[in-house]
Amino acid sequence: GAGVSQTPSNKVTEKGKYVELRCDPISGHTALYWYRQSLGQGPEFLIYFQGTGAADDSGLPNDRFFAVRPEGSVSTLKIQRTERGDSAVYLCASSPQVRSPDEQFFGPGTRLTVL
Amino acid sequence: DAKTTQPPSMDCAEGRAANLPCNHSTISGNEYVYWYRQIHSQGPQYIIHGLKNNETNEMASLIITEDRKSSTLILPHATLRDTAVYYCIVRVAVGNEKLTFGTGTRLTIIP
Numbered sequence: 001g002a003g004v005s006q007t008p009s010n011k012v013t014e015k016g017k018y019v020e021l022r023c024d025p026i027s028g029h030t031a032l033y034w035y036r037q038s039l040g041q042g043p044e045f046l047i048y049f050q051g052t053g054a055a056d057d058s059g060l061p062n063d064r065f066f067a068v069r070p071e072g073s074v075s076t077l078k079i080q081r082t083e084r085g086d087s088a089v090y091l092c093a094s095s096p097q098v099r100s101p102d103e104q105f106f107g108p109g110t111r112l113t114v115l
Numbered sequence: 116d117a118k119t120t121q122p123p124s125m126d127c128a129e130g131r132a133a134n135l136p137c138n139h140s141t142i143s144g145n146e147y148v149y150w151y152r153q154i155h156s157q158g159p160q161y162i163i164h165g166l167k168n169n170e171t172n173e174m175a176s177l178i179i180t181e182d183r184k185s186s187t188l189i190l191p192h193a194t195l196r197d198t199a200v201y202y203c204i205v206r207v208a209v210g211n212e213k214l215t216f217g218t219g220t221r222l223t224i225i226p
Contacts, residue, residue: 033213033214035214040218041218042217042218042219043159048213050212091158091159093159095212102212103161103164104161104214106157106158108157108158109157109158
């Protein structure tokens with residue numbers, strides 16, 4: 001079956017611009033996660049959705065970052081007034097169950113470059 | 116979540132067993148040990164997880180010491196496709212859904 005998909009695969013933008021990154025989770029997965037990965041580092045947690053609500057947004061670095069999941073399926077990560085330090089690979093993952101522990105299925109990521 | 120310590124890199128000959136160690140000396144009784152790997156330019160991939168007992172699946176085996184302060188991931192017959200960064204993660208069983216990645220071990224399989 002189809003895995004987690006993310007679009008676009010690459011995004012180049014200029015400092016100060018607004019960007020949206022999209023994640024399509026595996027069908028039926030209720031949990032969705034966003035992570036950010038800088039070069040040479042492991043992925044860093046940003047936010048976790050259970051259904052439509054953000055159950056844990058403690059990893060969002062500041063108020064320029066916002067994510068939504070209005071119908072409990074597709075999610076969009078939104079970054080306002082982008083900075084060069086926002087350049088990274090943004091990873092999305094989904095998992096099927098509420099109960100922990102649970103395997104997370106990752107997408108291929110969106111590589112964001114802020115010039 | 117408890118902190119994990121892994122060697123930054125390891126090599127293994129193709130066809131041999133790859134043994135990747137992980138220290139998690141501050142692990143709590145309700146924390147599981149998870150292993151993920153990340154092949155270049157892909158998202159992380161789940162390998163295996165365990166609580167106390169040793170576990171085996173089609174990809175690997177996980178050996179957890181009796182005091183649970185360390186574990187070893189074993190890839191029994193490494194292939195070139197196993198070249199990746201391997202992450203050892205400890206994760207609370209209930210109430211904490213996020214994965215906390217370290218920098219992992221870069222495993223290179225040598226032909």
